[in-house]
Amino acid sequence: MSQIINDLGFVTDAQAFTFVEPDHLAANADAASVAIDLPSDASADDLAQNLSQLSAVRIDFPSFADGRGFTIAKRLRELGFTGHIRARGHVIADQYAMARRSGFDDVEISDDLAARQPQDQWLARANWQAHDYQSRLKRRA
Amino acid sequence: MKSPQVITANALLEGDAIWLTEDDRWTRDMAEAELIEHEAHGAIRMLFAQSQPSVAVGVYLADAKPGANGPEPTHFRETFRTRGPSNYAHGKQVELS
Amino acid sequence: MYSYNDFDEAFVRERVAQFSAQVERRIDGSLTEDEFKPLRLMNGLYLQLHAYMLRVAVPYGTLSAPQMRQLAYIADTWDKGYGHFTTRQNIQYNWPELKDVPAMLSALADVGMHAIQTSGNTIRNVTADQFAGAAADEIEDPRPVAELLRQWSTDHPEFQFLPRKFKIAVTGSSTDRAVTKAHDIGLRMVRNDAGEPGFEVIIGGGLGRTPMVGKIVRDFLPKADLLPYCEAIVSVYNVLGRRDNKYKARIKITVHENGLDVMRDKIEAAFAEKKAQFDGVDQEMLAEIEQHFAAPAFKTADTSGYEAARLANPAFRSWTDTNLAAHRADGYSIVSISIKKHGATPGDATSDQMGVMADLAEKYGHGELRISHEQNVILPHVHQSDLHAVYSALRAADLATANIGLISDIIACPGMDYCALATARSIPVAQEIAERFDELKLEHEVGPLKIKISGCINACGHHHVGHIGILGLDRAGVESYQITLGGSGMEDATIGERAGRGFSADEIVPAIERLVLGYLDLRHDADETFLEAYRRLGAAPFKAVLYPSDAKADAA
Numbered sequence: 001m002s003q004i005i006n007d008l009g010f011v012t013d014a015q016a017f018t019f020v021e022p023d024h025l026a027a028n029a030d031a032a033s034v035a036i037d038l039p040s041d042a043s044a045d046d047l048a049q050n051l052s053q054l055s056a057v058r059i060d061f062p063s064f065a066d067g068r069g070f071t072i073a074k075r076l077r078e079l080g081f082t083g084h085i086r087a088r089g090h091v092i093a094d095q096y097a098m099a100r101r102s103g104f105d106d107v108e109i110s111d112d113l114a115a116r117q118p119q120d121q122w123l124a125r126a127n128w129q130a131h132d133y134q135s136r137l138k139r140r141a
Numbered sequence: 142m143k144s145p146q147v148i149t150a151n152a153l154l155e156g157d158a159i160w161l162t163e164d165d166r167w168t169r170d171m172a173e174a175e176l177i178e179h180e181a182h183g184a185i186r187m188l189f190a191q192s193q194p195s196v197a198v199g200v201y202l203a204d205a206k207p208g209a210n211g212p213e214p215t216h217f218r219e220t221f222r223t224r225g226p227s228n229y230a231h232g233k234q235v236e237l238s
Numbered sequence: 239m240y241s242y243n244d245f246d247e248a249f250v251r252e253r254v255a256q257f258s259a260q261v262e263r264r265i266d267g268s269l270t271e272d273e274f275k276p277l278r279l280m281n282g283l284y285l286q287l288h289a290y291m292l293r294v295a296v297p298y299g300t301l302s303a304p305q306m307r308q309l310a311y312i313a314d315t316w317d318k319g320y321g322h323f324t325t326r327q328n329i330q331y332n333w334p335e336l337k338d339v340p341a342m343l344s345a346l347a348d349v350g351m352h353a354i355q356t357s358g359n360t361i362r363n364v365t366a367d368q369f370a371g372a373a374a375d376e377i378e379d380p381r382p383v384a385e386l387l388r389q390w391s392t393d394h395p396e397f398q399f400l401p402r403k404f405k406i407a408v409t410g411s412s413t414d415r416a417v418t419k420a421h422d423i424g425l426r427m428v429r430n431d432a433g434e435p436g437f438e439v440i441i442g443g444g445l446g447r448t449p450m451v452g453k454i455v456r457d458f459l460p461k462a463d464l465l466p467y468c469e470a471i472v473s474v475y476n477v478l479g480r481r482d483n484k485y486k487a488r489i490k491i492t493v494h495e496n497g498l499d500v501m502r503d504k505i506e507a508a509f510a511e512k513k514a515q516f517d518g519v520d521q522e523m524l525a526e527i528e529q530h531f532a533a534p535a536f537k538t539a540d541t542s543g544y545e546a547a548r549l550a551n552p553a554f555r556s557w558t559d560t561n562l563a564a565h566r567a568d569g570y571s572i573v574s575i576s577i578k579k580h581g582a583t584p585g586d587a588t589s590d591q592m593g594v595m596a597d598l599a600e601k602y603g604h605g606e607l608r609i610s611h612e613q614n615v616i617l618p619h620v621h622q623s624d625l626h627a628v629y630s631a632l633r634a635a636d637l638a639t640a641n642i643g644l645i646s647d648i649i650a651c652p653g654m655d656y657c658a659l660a661t662a663r664s665i666p667v668a669q670e671i672a673e674r675f676d677e678l679k680l681e682h683e684v685g686p687l688k689i690k691i692s693g694c695i696n697a698c699g700h701h702h703v704g705h706i707g708i709l710g711l712d713r714a715g716v717e718s719y720q721i722t723l724g725g726s727g728m729e730d731a732t733i734g735e736r737a738g739r740g741f742s743a744d745e746i747v748p749a750i751e752r753l754v755l756g757y758l759d760l761r762h763d764a765d766e767t768f769l770e771a772y773r774r775l776g777a778a779p780f781k782a783v784l785y786p787s788d789a790k791a792d793a794a
């Protein structure tokens with residue numbers, strides 16, 4: 001089992017998706033809403049043509065030290081993707097604000113990790129919109 | 142095993158060099174360390190050392206040799222770790238004496 | 239000088255609170271050492287051979303007098319009464335305990351400083367020309383853009399877990415005092431044909447295991463496009479950079495393996511999109527930051543006393559000959575305070591010395607200090623009528639060594655006296671070389687000569703770009719020193735060539751002595767520097783003096 005975390009903490013009623021491999025996309029070219037799993041070495045630009053088919057993208061974090069997922073999520077948002085983006089794998093509480101600021105909606109971690117880093121440690125970062133240099137440098141408040 | 146070894150690490154709280162003793166303590170004086178002569182025993186002792194993440198950080202086996210007062214380092218890096226820097230009288234060279 | 243606004247202040251306070259909690263969570267087991275390590279590194283905390291080490295950022299090398307005093311206070315309160323200035327314009331404390339680090343960070347926040355991103359696989363402290371805002375040869379003061387880059391890179395959510403560390407340097411002058419060609423991104427301020435200021439953007443420079451001189455990816459980047467362009471570079475690197483091999487993870491390898499043209503195309507494509515995300519507010523903020531860096535109110539005063547003192551006091555004259563640089567304001571000089579007394583540890587200053595330098599900055603230097611990548615401290619704005627007073631006070635504090643740019647002004651990394659990654663010591667080699675040439679009373683005759691020493695292949699001591707570089711290695715359990723020749727870290731950046739087999743700890747200082755005495759014989763005249771002679775003659779005659787028995791064998 002796994003635990004989904006958003007700004008409200010550990011949630012049980014997070015939006016449910018059936019995630020499939022990206023190669024299902026071509027096969028389901030007409031599908032209105034496909035949810036896909038992306039590995040951390042995927043390129044967001046390869047999905048540029050398919051964004052309207054997608055309801056959700058779940059990006060893998062094989063290790064918390066692999067920060068590619070942040071740029072992939074950011075890039076999907078830059079390409080105009082407005083669906084759900086989830087981070088799954090080894091993400092630690094200290095990265096929650098980074099994930100949210102990069103465009104993720106929520107984070108999915110293993111129960112083991114959830115036991116070691118309980119909800120309060122994630123809620124401590126629910127204020128991810130505060131103290132954010134980058135948004136301040138980009139857009140007028 | 143080519144050379145006898147000791148198990149060493151840095152202390153989580155203070156950061157200084159520490160060595161594992163035969164009676165499961167961590168010592169700041171290498172001479173008190175357990176000198177490990179057999180590889181299989183070394184593996185068991187490493188498991189024990191690694192199970193103490195709240196005391197010891199970066200546990201590893203370092204080559205050593207028996208000396209008059211206990212194990213002694215064989216490589217210059219390990220010698221510096223028992224002593225401290227060479228540009229000031231700081232660290233173990235003053236703390237242990 | 240920049241001073242924190244409410245946002246910066248709240249940000250660093252929040253960071254201190256977060257780090258305090260992370261320390262507690264490490265101690266209570268919520269965080270494993272593997273997870274804690276990148277977090278402590280993000281806050282400048284290393285675990286070294288004998289202790290933790292806290293690396294504090296001195297952004298673009300600029301300090302105020304109260305900040306310098308606070309650095310002294312921290313050294314006295316939680317360390318052993320000294321600090322070490324590094325080649326990245328940081329200061330390192332070698333002996334903190336884990337539990338004290340949050341208090342140290344809090345003390346830094348009190349004076350608008352932090353240790354954020356001085357380590358880890360993230361964008362590091364942005365460095366700049368140490369003479370910025372004072373140099374006679376400057377196009378514009380690079381510090382406002384360096385501050386803008388500091389704010390942009392701080393806690394950047396996409397770039398905290400890059401493939402490897404990422405270093406940016408900026409210079410505002412055609413004389414490259416910031417080693418921009420040895421950085422992941424080097425920014426050189428230039429003007430276009432219309433006279434507008436912008437940047438030549440260099441990427442993929444770096445020393446370390448595979449030293450490379452950076453390549454120009456953009457000839458002219460308008461100043462206003464700096465942030466989106468840098469964001470484009472780092473985002474391309476974040477996905478393209480290798481993560482399978484730590485030694486191939488720096489952007490220099492990404493550029494090398496993908497080619498500059500591919501990189502440029504990707505960067506320009508990303509830039510087009512990034513640019514649209516900035517609505518111009520960054521330029522308004524830059525304009526505000528620029529106000530903080532307005533030049534001080536320079537004074538006019540009679541300088542005849544200075545000239546008279548120079549004539550009357552040979553030691554003072556010698557110091558003014560070596561330790562001053564040309565200032566852009568009439569009657570002013572830039573003073574370099576040597577932190578390289580013969581026989582002392584390069585870059586180490588005691589808390590008392592820091593206090594003296596802070597006082598001098600306040601009394602005679604419009605309140606400003608700088609740290610140079612050459613590990614010296616600069617008083618950027620001193621009127622010549624005050625130079626003798628400054629010199630006298632420095633002498634009393636053992637800070638008046640007249641050796642800037644000379645053979646004893648050695649860059650040396652901490653090496654195996656402190657650093658966990660080291661393969662040999664560097665400090666004792668620097669100490670012995672400086673003492674030896676002081677004994678020989680030759681260093682003024684030898685003239686400009688940069689010796690740079692690293693204690694391992696990571697090259698924090700910039701040995702590849704030393705006129706003479708020394709790299710400490712572990713050869714079969716013995717310290718061994720490899721010499722490189724002919725490097726330069728200036729605008730003519732060059733990676734030095736290996737001279738030949740290494741020297742033992744006992745042999746290295748005599749080898750350097752042979753090399754330098756050999757140069758005195760080889761040079762055209764007293765005006766030809768070591769580097770010029772090397773470039774004219776090539777490596778062969780220098781190798782012959784380094785390895786006399788080989789030369790004999792060849793002749794036989």
Ligand code: SF4
Binds near residue numbers: 652654657692695698
């Ligand atoms: S060059 Fe090597 S020894 Fe020197 S400070 Fe860097 S990592 Fe440490």
